[in-house]
Amino acid sequence: MIVGVPIEIKNNENRVAITPAGVVELVKNNHVVLIQKGAGENSGFTDDEFVSAGAKILPTIEEIYASAEMIVKVKEPIAEEYGLIRKGQLVFTYFHFASSEPLTHAMLKSEAICLAYETVESADRSLPLLIPMSEVAGRMAIQEGAKYLEKPLKGKGVLLGGVPGVPPGKVLVLGGGIVGTQAAKMAAGLGAKVVIMDISLPRLRVLNDIMPANVVTILSNEYNIKNAIKTADLIVGAVLIPGAKAPNLITRDMLKLMRPGTVVVDVAVDQGGCIETCKPTTHEDPIFIIDDVVHYCVANMPGAVPYTSTLALTNATLPYVLQLANKGWKNACAENAALKRGLNVIAGKVVYQGVADAWNLPMSKIEDFFN
Template identity: 60%
Template sequence: MIVGVPKEIKNNEYRVGMTPGGVREFVHHGHAVLVERSAGEGSSFTDEAYAAAGAELVDTAQEVFARADMIVKVKEPQPVEIEMLRPGQILFTYLHLAPDLPQTQGLIKSGAVCIAYETVELPNGTLPLLAPMSEVAGRMAAQVGATYLQKPFGGRGVLMGGVPGVLPAKVVVLGAGVVGTNAAYVAMGMGADVTVMDINIDRLRYLDEIWGNRVRTLYSSKHNIEEAVYQADLVIGAVLLPGAKTPWLVTREMLPHMKRGAVVVDVSVDQGGCIETTHPTTHADPTFVVDGVLHYGVANMPGAVPNTSTLALTNATLRYGLAIADKGWKQAVLDDPALAKGVNVLDGNITYKPVADAHGMNYTPLEKLL
């Protein structure tokens, strides 16, 4: 199979779909890998490193898309990239289709086989290809929150860990999954007063067992969310419904009751956000203010630490990508139910029900098409 790795073109996206080490594995399996020149520079991977790993360097994304059987990316295809997809071509990347109707329509029209990292799901419910970026984004959320709490950045002027005689910042983490756990871990390490909220009591019990009274756990009811958020200096949105639009836990009506200069970091913004007033922003223009509350809604947070992120992502995606290349996508998804759940769009059909439901469009079970 010919595998193509184009340079990412989303605003301030410095990650790349595959490391030179990943290229070497594909080549070892007998596949050809096309890498667009300078695709890895933002992640500190040189063209020379890709060439040494066995990649063929090409000058344009157009050539990558024209020649490759499978496109391996990081972020969802931008409109110009969607136009380059062709029927039967495999697209293997993050898609986040539920809040993105134009992209969904574009992929349906393309006729491509669109496999989303974020909906590959193991039998235990874990999301192995989303997890590494969730770990990065969660840990970054606490760092970003600490930065924007500083007065020059628009925050309340509160130090996360406080100092002797002065209370630390109150941090509320909505969601105790991978993002929330990592956000709480770093915020706790900074010395903040951390409360983690979730509807999964077993998950809260687990956090209580590993961290004890260093972190507070609280059931995520409407009343408890209001009480916690109104007292918070920093709110981190870490809610995920796999492949579906995120519900709003913090509504617009709640904002006037929050502290002036409080900060919200909504990591779930790429699935619609769990804070009603958030919308996707970029690293170039990351924040905005609503009712005196500073909002950070960058949809590709891990893109700010691309070397770490690309290494972590390739670690997770490599075996799945190799399975697709070695067996062909159809046999690969027949052999692996987890990978089958990653197929969101196939031959002009939506094959992942939460995406169809989000847009009120027709859903076609993958088994029917196979």
């Protein structure tokens, strides 16, 4: 198979979808790997390293899309790429269709095969291709939140860890999954007083056992959230419903309960956000302020640490890329149920319920494409 890796052209997206190590494995399996010139530079991988691994370098994104049978990316295609995607072409990347109606319709129009990292789901309901970036984003949420609590950046002027004689800052984490767990660990490590909320009592029991003493678990409901946001210095939105829009746990009216300079970091923004006032921002212009509350809503947070993120992501994606290249998408998905759950759009039809529900689109039976 011919595998193409374009440069990520989304604002300040510095990751690359394959490393030289991945190229070696694909070439060993008799596949052709096409890398756009400079695609790996921001992640620390040179064109020479890719060539040494066996890849071919092409100068333009148009040539990559025109030549490849499978496109492997990091982030969803943006408008400039829509017209480059061909009928029947397999595109394997993060799509987050439920947060973008234009993207959904563009991919339906392209009649491509859209296989989304974020909905590849194992039998235990874990999301193996979302986990590594969730780990990065959860940890970054505290790093960025702590920065924007600084007064020159419009925050409260609170040091999360405090100092002797001064109490630590208070962090509220909404969601006890991968993002929330990593955020809570980071905040606790800095010495903050942390509250982590989730709707699952079994999950809260697990968190209660593994977290340090400065992390408290509380059942997530509207009443408890309203109470917690009154005193929180940093709030992290970490709620995920795979492939579907995140629920709004904090509404516009609830901002009035927060103290001026409170910082909210909505990691769920690429799935629509769990804070009503959040809208996607970029690393170039990461924050905005509503009702004196600082909103950090960068939709590709791991893109700011591309070396770490690229290695973490490709460690997880490469086995699936190899399966798709070796067997073709139909056979690979027929044999691997987790990979099959990653199919969102096939040949102009929606085959993932969360995407159909998000935009009120007809849902096609995925099995029709395997008969």
